[in-house]
Amino acid sequence: MPPRVRFAPSPTGYLHVGGARTALLNWLYARKTGGTFILRIEDTDQERSTEAHTQVILDGLKWLGITFDEGPFFQAQYSPRHRADAEKLLAEHKAYRCFCTREELETARQAAIKAGSSFRYDGRCGRLTPAEAAARVQQGDPSSIRLRMVDGEIAWEDAVHDRISFQGHDLDDFIILRSDGTPIYNLAVVSDDIEMAVTHVIRGDDHISNTPKQIALYRALDQPAPIFAHVPMILGPDGKKLSKRHGATAVGDYQHQGILPLAMRNFLALLGWSPGGDREILPEAEMIELFSLEGIQKKAAVFDVAKLEWMNGQYLSARPAAELLEPVRLHLRELGVTESGRDLIPLIDAVKARSRTLLDIATQVGVRLDASRVVRDAKGTQLAAKLGAAFSANLLIGHAALSALTPSQWNPADLETAIKALAEREGKKLGDLMQPVRVALTGGTVSEPVNELLAVIGRDESLDRIRAAAQ
């Protein structure tokens, strides 16, 4: 039977890169095995769940090219079944009503903390006789439902960690249904995973401590537990769980910075999973082909933005400019650059080799398109200062020579010939002549070769910028 896996985010925030990676791993497993990938939105926390967050998750997955086969299902719609499961357990005495109030529980918890130990519910309501419990319900006392934990070992063969074992007596009788009749996470998850016939639960290893509780629930419901695969967390550069204070953590943040979805997906796949060997850049087909749960790392991984950007640069270089056109346009629009009818392809080609993100490309294209975006940077200023009068002088020499070229000669090849000839005639090194021009045209000391730069900016505009800079 083909596996059935699911990604089950709660719509209480943006799509975190950790969540995206979990989704990706599930997706890879489903695609690898010919299984089914289900998307289930866990919106049982009505306080914090919003439709906007759901949409962001959907958009993020779509952007990454992670497609699901079933869903999205919304967990909150299934609370009648969750409640029915809880009541079934109640009827079978595998669960019991708890009349302790939140306040009482909180007081006991504080006392436990003060005493330096951890709070565990003592199961007192579990010792009420059925008659006593019925009487309290009768008199209108609100009650939650707790699962009766049984002693003994709860262990499973984790697909990434191998055997993990807990003891039943270390776990307390946890609540499965709130006093308002809504289900608690662990119950909802198990109930839904049973209903959706999920065979493999691939999720973050921060859920490891939920797993024994969930296995207890499977047992109580007389259902076989699925295979669990707990994948490692993603950490910030300081080794702490990746969070907002580390900067960009949402998939959308990287989209806005101009990371390509395939680069992001490739990078995420390699964070905590390895196909073995030396592979770095993996096309989708190979990624699926090579994927296995065994290749998943046990250890948490630090999210290294520098490597992401490197990888993005690799993808950028491999893409023809035409494929980058639309996303670059989007970034240009955000930057407020007007295209003024220019063919952007040569501009993108001119700068993409030196770019790590689409935003880099758009910024550089903007500088080439619009003189008002030329800002003299530190290196450019330094060069002009160092050269002093020679800076202007060399610009004027260049201006004079370049002015002599006709519009039809204004192409990379003829420009190169003219520049080399000029350097020879003047007895100057190419760099001495060209660096000031580069600064005049872009404001900085880094760009494509100057002949190409001149060609891409255009004759009149280039000459204007050179003359202006020579003042």
Add this chain to the structure above:
RNA sequence: GCCGCUAUCGUCUAGAGGCCUAGGACACAGCCCUCUCAAGGCUGGUACACGGGUUCGAAUCCCGUUAGCGGUACCA
């Protein structure tokens, strides 16, 4: 505190007892190329947490220590 998980270069990782004086990638440094930068090529430094076992032999297996992380809710 308790329960659990983890431990190879700064980072991502390869490594399933001899192929390991530990390989690759990112980052870093140097050189080559060169009008600058990027790319590319070459070179370099840096790692098996520690201590005990097991074994002819251990990065790999076992135990302990230490450290880090996760959980410890009528959150998910």
